[in-house]
Amino acid sequence: MKTNEIVNRAITYIMKHIDESIMIEDVAEHCNFSKYYFSRIFKKETGESIYAFIKRLKLEQSAFRLKVERERTITDIGFDYGYCPSNYSQVFKKHHNESPIEFRNNIFQHSVNHPFYPHAQVNIESFEECSRKISIETIKDQFVIYERRIGNYNELIEKWAEFTDKYKKYIDEKTVFLERTFDDPSITSADKCIYDICMTVDKNCYVENTCVIPGGKFAVYHYKGFPEQIYTAYQNMFQVWFPVVKKRIDNRYGFDIYNKIDCDSMYMELDICIPIK
Numbered sequence: 414m415k416t417n418e419i420v421n422r423a424i425t426y427i428m429k430h431i432d433e434s435i436m437i438e439d440v441a442e443h444c445n446f447s448k449y450y451f452s453r454i455f456k457k458e459t460g461e462s463i464y465a466f467i468k469r470l471k472l473e474q475s476a477f478r479l480k481v482e483r484e485r486t487i488t489d490i491g492f493d494y495g496y497c498p499s500n501y502s503q504v505f506k507k508h509h510n511e512s513p514i515e516f517r518n519n520i521f522q523h524s525v526n527h528p529f530y531p532h533a534q535v536n537i538e539s540f541e542e543c544s545r546k547i548s549i550e551t552i553k554d555q556f557v558i559y560e561r562r563i564g565n566y567n568e569l570i571e572k573w574a575e576f577t578d579k580y581k582k583y584i585d586e587k588t589v590f591l592e593r594t595f596d597d598p599s600i601t602s603a604d605k606c607i608y609d610i611c612m613t614v615d616k617n618c619y620v621e622n623t624c625v626i627p628g629g630k631f632a633v634y635h636y637k638g639f640p641e642q643i644y645t646a647y648q649n650m651f652q653v654w655f656p657v658v659k660k661r662i663d664n665r666y667g668f669d670i671y672n673k674i675d676c677d678s679m680y681m682e683l684d685i686c687i688p689i690k
Contacts (some may be wrong), residue, residue, distance in 0.1 A: 471496075574602060664688075
């Protein structure tokens, strides 16, 4: 599902303030609509009420922090998203069907089943194997045309074809193709994953749907392979590498940079860029 501009603005605002107390009125005001009209638009476009969407994002992003920041206490992570200890455990269990401590203890089991290619094998690397593919890099801001989608990542090939055909007049030899991701699909249901399909353009481009993807310091996993194993590469970073090196993931969002792709075999080389502090 392609989101419209109003929902885009709302989602961007919510993600930017996800570790704060967010009222529906705040989001509606940011989008310049009344609370009631905005709520109807949002639910029609996403299938979720704005309240349910905010609550789900808080619980799923806090679960992600439990996964990658294992040195931090459950209480501290719950506080980051506005929950006191008893309340956090209760609402977390209602959403994830297990308590925060059970979730943290069962992290590996959550990741071994591929959410997009059920028959694909998820091969978790050793720390040494994973480390050899990762470098710490500083990446500059990226000014991009983007389209936001909500849905299964296995639709990406089709969505990319539509996107590049639509904006082909802006493509030249300097164009960089990126995919910004907002969810860990081992935590978020495949049909609710949010992602942006992007390509860099000149800052003088006057297309409406442009934005700046913030640069900075990133852990970059240099991936070579086929689409069905990209999920595994992400899990190697989150399950194996981050817990050992104890680098804290920033509140920016990660993205993939496509360096090479063979449209016949679908072999690709891309950089998985995870923001770090």
